[in-house]
Amino acid sequence: MQIPQNAVLLRIFLGESDRYKHQPLYEAIVLKAREMHLAGATVLRGPMGFGKSSRLHTAKILRLSLDLPLVIEIVDSKEKIDSFLPVLDDMMQGGLITLENIQVIAYKGAVPGAE
Numbered sequence: 001m002q003i004p005q006n007a008v009l010l011r012i013f014l015g016e017s018d019r020y021k022h023q024p025l026y027e028a029i030v031l032k033a034r035e036m037h038l039a040g041a042t043v044l045r046g047p048m049g050f051g052k053s054s055r056l057h058t059a060k061i062l063r064l065s066l067d068l069p070l071v072i073e074i075v076d077s078k079e080k081i082d083s084f085l086p087v088l089d090d091m092m093q094g095g096l097i098t099l100e101n102i103q104v105i106a107y108k109g110a111v112p113g114a115e
Helices: 025-035 078-091
Strands: 006-015 041-045 069-076 096-103
Touching: 006 025, 006 078, 025 041, 025 069, 025 078, 069 078, 078 096
Parallel strands: none
Antiparallel strands: 006 069, 006 096, 041 069
């Protein structure tokens, strides 16, 4: 699979406790992106954050939160990301979605046996 040099970065901000059909939302989004043959997805977990409600989510011991912020990043062509957006809209109840034009420098898989 190739990604065009001029591509789009889709960023999805959500909470760790967000759900979709009895599974974690972040997991459902990544699996759907894979099913739709997007180039790849990465889930990043944040130690602290807040969103529209201004409620602070933190991993500090005194304020232990079970709803830490997550960011999912997906890079692919504009067309493939555009086709994923309506699916994503149906899956999400809240959160933030951003798009950014990017330039892909390299997209390579690991070479088996190379170290």
